[in-house]
Ligand SMILES: Nc1ncnc2c1ncn2[C@@H]1O[C@H](COP(=O)(O)OP(=O)(O)O)[C@@H](O)[C@H]1O
């Protein structure tokens with residue numbers, strides 16, 4: 001096992017920094033562009049202030065830019081050449097546009113890099129997490145972490161975090177400028193800020209809960225729809241259309257109601273917040289006018305002040321929303337961090353294996369105190385065939401998972417060629433063991449691709465050979481496009497037996513020295529079953545084979561047979577020995593061979 005971050009776990013902030021690698025530089029560039037926009041937008045009121053007071057009026061030029069005005073040619077020169085001021089304003093506008101463009105472009109670009117890194121990191125990490133991790137998490141939940149949680153974080157970084165920098169900068173600058181102009185008026189303006197931020201923060205916390213509830217209920221609604229569509233056969237066959245429609249309608253009404261309530265809450269908030277902002281603006285106009293009248297403020301200063309205040313109010317209103325969204329991003333970071341903090345399997349080098357398979361006192365439990373396998377001991381000599389017979393739930397599949405290193409035994413040891421499998425790397429183990437599962441999973445693609453899946457550079461002849469050995473070549477040649485026939489969700493639907501045989505062909509193509517058939521002939525008729533086993537005998541002579549089944553005639557020709565019952569070995573021996581014993585095997589044998597011919601292939 002390998003830890004990605006040896007010896008430490010990523011915190012939420014650590015996760016964010018880890019994901020930001022590669023895009024941080026571009027994000028910083030976009031923050032700088034944003035800062036330049038802020039500075040430029042603060043210059044405009046200054047120019048207007050100067051124009052109104054000193055160019056149009058007769059106030060003295062303020063010390064801050066007296067030098068600049070003299071360099072241009074003095075106030076007198078500017079009075080006769082007003083175009084210079086117009087050009088300065090236009091220049092500011094053009095530069096603002098250019099930097100705004102740069103900021104938006106850089107933010108989007110950085111966000112794309114960030115998203116790509118996040119997706120790649122998560123996906124490759126998930127590929128390497130052990131099966132036990134995947135089993136503990138629901139697929140839907142994992143996908144949600146990779147999509148909507150990743151979106152939340154990227155949205156937070158690209159919109160909120162960067163806005164936060166911009167807003168803080170804008171607030172800082174406009175407050176400084178305002179205090180420099182008139183401290184008393186600035187104090188009035190800032191007295192409102194805590195209320196505006198506080199109100200919007202509390203509101204957004206509340207509305208977020210509502211949005212979350214809406215999301216959840218939307219999930220329920222789409223689950224109802226999805227279950228209905230995927231189970232359309234059952235719905236029609238049992239005449240449940242009406243019931244399904246009612247169920248959908250009830251949920252739909254509830255969901256719509258929730259949205260209406262949320263929208264009402266939003267409307268209330270925006271109106272109240274607008275009122276609050278208006279009162280703030282009005283207080284400044286009133287107080288400012290009073291100051292103007294009694295001479296402590298110039299007209300130009302008041303105009304500039306109102307400009308700054310307008311610039312200040314909107315970001316302040318956003319601040320509450322951003323702060324309240326931070327906790328949401330925190331939750332998503334935690335969920336993604338949980339994936340990144342999972343310990344990866346260390347695949348190691350591929351080596352070839354040979355020798356006997358040995359189980360020594362193996363026990364296993366998925367959940368503590370509920371043994372699924374206990375005291376399993378047997379040996380499969382190299383090159384021989386072991387049959388395992390057992391009913392559903394007797395632990396047959398679990399046994400193969402242990403052998404393939406997907407889970408570690410809770411008791412005892414498993415050896416291959418005298419080596420403990422816990423000391424063999426997963427890469428070695430899995431490249432030597434060909435595991436055929438009951439349900440040969442089909443990926444979207446051609447049937448040829450599905451067979452060649454696990455082998456790089458398999459030739460057409462190899463694929464055909466494997467298909468022949470798995471007795472599926474006849475079916476494939478019957479398809480309109482042969483091996484190029486598209487199968488899976490958008491293509492030809494394969495029957496259970498065909499899927500199983502594709503799975504078998506896929507594994508046989510790998511030519512591994514160990515072959516395990518885990519109930520992988522269950523949906524295949526007895527004759528094909530026998531034909532596949534005959535092919536194995538002929539083509540895979542040296543292979544060590546374990547055939548698992550609940551069907552006697554699949555295992556009866558094996559060199560040794562184990563009967564598994566309730567996670568324990570009930571009896572073992574050759575077919576003849578077991579029949580002689582007259583135990584479980586014998587009774588299953590009698591049962592299956594007394595069946596009428598046409599039912600012999602079926603399940604017990
Ligand atoms: N991931 C799991 N978590 C908990 N219990 C499991 C899990 N997988 C299988 N089991 C339980 O282990 C027992 C053996 O399952 P399995 O090995 O699949 O049996 P078989 O392949 O013989 O049908 C069953 O009782 C099953 O419910």
Ligand SMILES: [Mg+2]
Nearest residue numbers: 396397438519
């Ligand atoms: Mg099974």
